[in-house]
Amino acid sequence: MARSVGRIFSGFRCFGSLPFGNPLLKTQCSGVLFRTTSERTLVHVLPKIFPRKPRDFSLPNSSWGKEMMELYNHYNRLSKEATEGQEDHGEEWTRLPSYNRTLKYATGGAYLSKIIQSKARLFTRNIRDPGAAFEYVLFFRQDKLKCVCIFQAGHLLEGPPGHVHGGAIATMIDTVTGTHASLLSAPVMTANLNVNYRSPIPLGSTVLIESILDKEDGRKMYISCRVTSTDGSKLHTEATGNCPQCHFHFCHATLCIVTLLLLLFLHAALFLSISVSNLLRR
Numbered sequence: 001m002a003r004s005v006g007r008i009f010s011g012f013r014c015f016g017s018l019p020f021g022n023p024l025l026k027t028q029c030s031g032v033l034f035r036t037t038s039e040r041t042l043v044h045v046l047p048k049i050f051p052r053k054p055r056d057f058s059l060p061n062s063s064w065g066k067e068m069m070e071l072y073n074h075y076n077r078l079s080k081e082a083t084e085g086q087e088d089h090g091e092e093w094t095r096l097p098s099y100n101r102t103l104k105y106a107t108g109g110a111y112l113s114k115i116i117q118s119k120a121r122l123f124t125r126n127i128r129d130p131g132a133a134f135e136y137v138l139f140f141r142q143d144k145l146k147c148v149c150i151f152q153a154g155h156l157l158e159g160p161p162g163h164v165h166g167g168a169i170a171t172m173i174d175t176v177t178g179t180h181a182s183l184l185s186a187p188v189m190t191a192n193l194n195v196n197y198r199s200p201i202p203l204g205s206t207v208l209i210e211s212i213l214d215k216e217d218g219r220k221m222y223i224s225c226r227v228t229s230t231d232g233s234k235l236h237t238e239a240t241g242n243c244p245q246c247h248f249h250f251c252h253a254t255l256c257i258v259t260l261l262l263l264l265f266l267h268a269a270l271f272l273s274i275s276v277s278n279l280l281r282r
């Protein structure tokens with residue numbers, strides 16, 4: 001019980017620190033956030049077998065094509081780390097690191113089996129062969145509250161022959177809007193996603209996915225998204241999404257704490273009554 005409560009809160013602590021100049025956005029700190037205590041022990045015992053830091057999938061690899069690399073370099077040059085001490089370009093982007101395991105955030109995971117938890121991987125980061133499926137990197141611009149994702153679609157994402165599957169496109173849109181809304185507020189779940197496919201995306205090509213915040217209404221974040229060719233001349237897909245902040249986690253957490261307090265109270269009462277009866281017997 002205590003561990004579940006701990007996990008729920010550790011998830012939220014990490015999430016709470018997500019936005020804007022926070023440690024998660026810096027690669028060197030993020031490794032800590034994604035490790036459980038048992039993993040940390042393992043890493044300590046077997047440092048040579050298991051790498052200390054989880055792999056950051058948003059960094060370039062050999063499968064990235066010329067277009068993907070050019071765009072990555074473009075946004076990276078405009079990123080906070082790169083521009084430190086250099087001339088101001090007027091726009092400042094932050095690269096968002098990306099891992100295949102977000103266990104600390106999987107608050108629902110506290111109720112899953114250990115096997116499922118240990119094998120869980122982020123859907124878009126679970127294929128080992130570089131370049132085979134989803135190759136992408138997200139950048140966030142704080143002053144405009146917008147996100148851009150450079151996405152290279154691999155050969156395993158085929159839908160119509162030679163083109164990207166509509167579900168894979170929707171997956172990427174969901175990833176971008178979900179991450180974007182979470183950065184702007186708190187953990188969210190996609191409640192609604194409307195996708196309009198305007199023109200097919202050739203397999204192996206690189207596209208831009210841009211998302212902007214349309215409206216914030218209480219717990220709900222309305223995000224719209226456009227998938228275009230890298231020069232912006234061709235529109236592939238348009239989407240709008242509604243991502244409300246999750247509040248049910250707090251309900252679970254509250255329930256756990258109340259139960260914990262109740263158990264503590266019962267234990268104390270039992271201890272007190274035994275002590276009193278012992279005293280009376282003497």
Ligand SMILES: CCCCCCCCCCCCCCCC(=O)SCCNC(=O)CCNC(=O)[C@H](O)C(C)(C)COP(=O)(O)OP(=O)(O)OC[C@H]1O[C@@H](n2cnc3c(N)ncnc32)[C@H](O)[C@@H]1OP(=O)(O)O
Nearest residue numbers: 102174175178179182188189190191192220242244246247
């Ligand atoms: C998670 C991010 C991590 C980021 C960190 C980096 C980690 C690495 C990145 C990975 C990024 C992956 C991002 C994937 C994002 C998913 O794919 S999420 C998975 C797909 N979505 C789901 O499974 C959600 C299933 N649905 C639900 O759980 C619940 O319906 C929801 C969405 C949580 C809402 O539950 P609720 O808050 O109890 O519901 P409720 O109070 O009735 O509704 C809240 C509001 O939303 C509105 N609403 C509810 N449903 C709808 C709907 N279908 N249409 C329109 N409005 C609706 C309601 O009208 C209500 O509005 P108000 O009345 O307050 O004005």
